[in-house]
Amino acid sequence: MRPFLTATWRYLVMLNYEVDPEVLRPLVPRGTELDLWQGKAFASMVGFRFLDTRVRGMAVPFHQNFDEVNLRYYVRYRGPEGWRRGVAFVKEIVPRVAIATVARVLYNEPYVALPMRHTVEMRDAERGTPGRLEYAWKVGGRWHHLAARTRGAPQASAPGSEAEFITEHYWGYTPQRDGGCAEYRVEHPRWSVWEVDASEFDCDVGAFYGERFTPFLRGTPSSAFVADGSEVSVYPGTRLPLGGSGTPGPGVGQAA
Template sequence: MAIFLKAKWEQLIMANYAVDPAVLAPYLPAGVNIDLFEGKAYVSLVGFLFKDTKLFNIPIPCFGTFEEINLRFYVSRVENGKLKRGVVFINETIPYPIVAWVANKLYKEHYTVVETKHKMERGNNEQTIKYEWLLNKKWNRIAVRANTEAKQMEKGYLQQFIFEHYYGYTKANDTHIEEYRLQHPSWLVNNVIDYDIDCDFSQMYGNAFANLTHAEPDTVFLAEGSAVAIEWKRHKLAL
């Protein structure tokens, strides 16, 4: 199986909000179902560092390391008796137009381009991680203070549900969706002590998510991340 993209995803902050499934319906590709945890649908505001990016194993000079901010939700489908759990991206934000163009052109994703930055500080027992993005002349942010000790995530809990969706789904056209697989090991996680989120959800993601601007997330997680690979072959599924 050819690998389209290789990279390191590091220090993934995920702020998770329970939402009415009806809010997600306009973004749901046909052929997949909203994946629920204990009867609830979730969206996640995610910030992480994209490092050492390679396309078809070729490094991208000057554009290989950058911040990404995305909003995603969770879906599933059954194929030949096998449950496939995946994500749908409402929007993905990065700082480089050329990288966004390639992703949108080849993968029909939903990348937009804004200025981004990050700050990381690490002590013996604690670390702080902050991602920021410039929207309408105002810096939005997602940040955590967390322990440095990494541990295996607990099975059967929301944390595992959020992190372990290994497929991506996107609408190709009116008659097909596309499925691709993400390869990475189960991530180690860090205990989050405190968090700070300032995101204008309505400006960033539309009025459907406006109520999240002043809402407290149900949970905030931090994962250390790993090397990842995205397979080139995408399965086009007829609706």
């Protein structure tokens, strides 16, 4: 099967927060269940560069290179081969109205289009020179942002580590309007990560993501790191059977 979308994802700032599972369960797509690490549920604020984007091999003018910031959490689905570890999204921000509209209307992905800007200071960061990244979006009359300062050179995540859990998910799950769930596969090589000396997250969490997230996202993240990223391929989605083997949460299909 040919990929539906190909791109390069680069310089992923990942701020990871332990969240009460009861906050996430109402959002869990039908047929999946929360994927826990050492018994803990996580949500991550992620900002990155979306580069050389192609849909079915074709570049769309003025829509190849852009930023994305998303709030995501972790789910799993039992496929024929065993557990498939994936992500689902609370909200995804891009600067292009066309991208957000297509994703929202055709795929029910929780995209919004907002003014965005970025700072990428990563010259020689692969060799250990300190770097800085910032992704910002404008809403409610002010700029919000997440940022990180890297140290050292990127290293492969240790097996069983929190960094491995956060970065090594290769499936996406999206609630559908009829209460079902779409599944799509994401293919990329294993990423390396930079350690982070300092991170920032400045956002009106309650207004943008819902008050239920405020006590968790306004605290200190459980971990923060920057993934180097790579070329990625996203394959066409399929519908999960309505009687999926995961445990659905209540209120499936609602996105904040």
